[in-house]
Amino acid sequence: MPTKDADGQLAIDVPAQPKKQTRxxxxxxxxxxxxxxRKDAGLNxxxxxxxQLSWILFLRAFDVCVERERAAENLEYEPAIAAPYDWASWGAREEFTGNEFLQFVNTELLPYLRGLNSDAEGDPRNVISxxxxxxxxxxxxxxxLRDLVNVVNDISFESADDIHTMxxxxxxxLKEMRDAAGDSGEFYTPRPVIRFMVEQSFLKLGMSILDPACGTGGFLVEAYDELRELPTSQAEVNQLHHNIRGYEKxxxxxxxxxxNLLLHGxxxxxVVRTNALVKMREESSPRHRVDVVLTxxxxxxxxxxxxxxxFEKAGVSTQETAWLFLFSVIERLKxxxxxAIVLPNGSLFGGGVGAKVKEKLMRECNLHTVVRLPQGVFAPYTQIPANLLFFEKTGPTKETWFYEIPLPEGRRGYSKTKPMRYEEFADCAQWWGGEGREGREQNERAWKVAAEDIKASGYNLxxxxxxxxxxLAHRSPEELVNELIKTEQEILGLLGELKAQLGGEN
Structure with a gap:
């Protein structure tokens, strides 16, 4: 009921706004x-x-960001997750604990979520399943487990600011996760590299953007962040969400x-859970092609x-993933x-099938820029040098520009504690010449090579x-020996894996 303040003026009660959570x-x-x-014996x-944290966090965020928002917008909305499996029925009930709670999660909740399905395209039930x-x-x-769920239940997703902070x-x-995963042979793209690749792709609203090997979503998140402020209607927002696409096996x-994408809005x-190479071969019609690939x-x-x-009918007889992906990306582009794609040095100079794929690349696309990264960008997991290839499906290549990113002055390499920084791309970004790549000039870091010369070399890039x-003449003997030791250790490691695989086949 309205009340009057000390001056006799009508006072209107305004609901308190939820307090924004700090980082x-x-x-x-x-x-x-x-x-x-860490206290639970089942987790190592x-x-x-x-x-473990992510699937609980997902259900909490889905309840607030999807279920509640859609219910508020549409009184006839039917929740994707029905009671007693919705968050309010189990996640928000602090008294529901112990063995009974554990049994519910293991034998009822998770089987229910796996069994969700719908024939409607874009239905979140299919995503959850x-x-x-x-x-x-x-x-x-x-x-x-109850204690963990309680912590997640106390995290607020009530405002956009809360979601962005989360x-x-x-x-x-995820960065810590990538560090841990690197120890078991999986390497993730450093964020400065992702940001540079996205920025030099000059994305526009309405473009369909695909990462066929999206991992934890670094490229997709960066692309979305680049475009998220541009839509001027809900229809454009929906289109942008649909256009951010990924495959992950x-x-x-x-x-x-x-x-990651849910938290970003x-x-x-x-994103489809699939083998991208199989998916892209099966969906080869023009309607499946995209405007941009970042991967x-x-x-x-x-x-x-x-x-x-x-891929054999297309003349690509190899099991090497890099060649199969490069071939598939060329086919997938409109x-x-x-x-913009990351490739190792071996792919640049490889012959045989590799030369065929590069010949296709330069025949059908304009390979306008190759950015050579410093050795050790993926350190400490691997010392294999990597490169960024930028191309457009606009017809044959006439010339290719190369740009070499140097190590920072006084540095011999990178590490977990001292990784590559985005600022190291500043000179290259300034040299780039905008979307039209205008005014490029050769300098101590940049040079261009005619397509005919590359063809004459057997497509060696x-x-x-x-x-x-x-x-080599300017490097100390100690540095050269250390690098040789690292290289030998990598080779021995790969040989050990090969031996183990051969042993497993016998």
Missing amino acids: AQLQSAIKSARDIM GDLDRLP TIFQEIHNRMLSGVL AFVYESI KPLPYLLVMM IDVPN NPPFGGEEEKSVAAR PGGRC DLANPHIGDD
Whole structure:
């Protein structure tokens, strides 16, 4: 009921606005969650703890950001997750704990989520079902699981600011996850590299953007952040959400990318759990093509024979993932489409099938720029040098520009504690010449090569900077020996893996 203030004026009660959570508060909540998980005997290390936290966090965020928002907009909205499996029925009930709670999660909740389905395109039930197909509760204590859920339940998603702050915190957790994953042979693209690739792709609203090897979603998130302020209507917002597309084969990265995109504001991410190479061969019609591909495909590995066999009719007889992905990306682009892709040095100078794929690349596309990254950008996981290839499907290449990013002055390499910084791309970005690449000039870091010369070399793109002499003469014997030891250790490691695989086949 309205009341009067001390001056006799009518006072209207205004509901208190939810207090915005600070980054420090969210980081503290995540620390509490991790401390709880460390006590449980079923979890070993961050490779167990992050998935456990992520699927609980996903359900909490989905309840607030999707279910409640849609219910507020549409009185006839039918929740995707029905009671007693909705968050209010189990996640928000602090008294529901112990063995009874543990049994409910293991034998009722997770099987229910796996069984969700709908014939309607874009229905979140299908997304949830796909996410939870290989998700399991690894915690053994129902009490600790309840404590963990309580921490997540106290995290607010009531405002866009809360969601953006939580997204930042989650990104920091993913970075730690990537560090842990690198130790087991998976490498993730450093954020400065992603940001540079996205910015030099000059994205526009309405473009369809695909990462066929999206991992935890670094490229997709960066592309979305680049465009998210541009829509002027809900229809354009919906189109942007649909145009941010990804494929991911493995269950854990798939869960993480879905969580990552949800926190960044895409309530039904357009990411498919699939083998991208199979998917792209099956969907070869023009309507499946996209405007932009941004990706760092797996390299150094081999695909299954059944997957590689799908490419033989196209004249690509190989199991090497890098070549299969590059070939597939060229096919996936619309006429006029553009791509930024990470490839290792081996792909640049490789012959045989590799030369065929590069010949196709330069015949059908304008390979306008190759950015040569400093050695060790992916350190400490690998010292294999990497390159960024930028091309457009606008007809044959006439000339290709190369730009060499140097190591910072006084540095011998990168590490976990001293990774590559975005500022190291500043000179290259200034030299780039905007979307039209106008006014480029050769300098001590940049040079161009005619397409005919590249063709004459057997499509070798591993070209040294002609403006700098052999830098081996300027390096200390100790540095050269250390680099040789690292290289030998990598080779021995790969040989060990090969031996183990051969032993497993016998």
